[in-house]
Amino acid sequence: MRIEKCYFCSGPVYPGHGAMFVRNDCKTFRFCRSKCIKNFKRKRNPRKTRWTKAFRKASGKELTVDNSLEFEKRRNIPVKYNRDLWEKTVEAMKRVEEIKQKRQARFIMNRLKKGKQLEKEEAISEVKKNIHLIKAPHAGKAKQLEAKMVQKLQEDVDMGDEDN
Numbered sequence: 001m002r003i004e005k006c007y008f009c010s011g012p013v014y015p016g017h018g019a020m021f022v023r024n025d026c027k028t029f030r031f032c033r034s035k036c037i038k039n040f041k042r043k044r045n046p047r048k049t050r051w052t053k054a055f056r057k058a059s060g061k062e063l064t065v066d067n068s069l070e071f072e073k074r075r076n077i078p079v080k081y082n083r084d085l086w087e088k089t090v091e092a093m094k095r096v097e098e099i100k101q102k103r104q105a106r107f108i109m110n111r112l113k114k115g116k117q118l119e120k121e122e123a124i125s126e127v128k129k130n131i132h133l134i135k136a137p138h139a140g141k142a143k144q145l146e147a148k149m150v151q152k153l154q155e156d157v158d159m160g161d162e163d164n
Helices: 034-041 053-058 067-072 083-129 141-163
Strands: 019-022 028-031
Touching: 019 034, 028 034
Parallel strands: none
Antiparallel strands: 019 028
């Protein structure tokens, strides 16, 4: 039993599920659901359809170049069954999946950091443009007026002391 990939959205097609289209030149296309078949028949490009893996990879939203992705490639070389080899393969698959998850999480965090940095710069430039809306014209003058009043009172007290 083999889990195939959907030709349109790259999702998994489990045995007994989905549909298969065979072209006149014997090229087979497997699809996970009717949504993918309909889009394929309408000759839509998966790289331009926003919900597909091909779009996410083409637009830089998912990890595309990584050594852990090489393990998913299909191999048609038959290997004689060996229990030890099978156990090691299963362990290796688990380890590769762990590594792949960590790398994808790191990739997503780096991608989000760039967005946060751009958002921060945009907010700073917006504040600089519209600073007059935030800062009232007499905002800093209240302290100056208070300092002047204190100074006048001090002078009046000094004058009063000199008169007595």
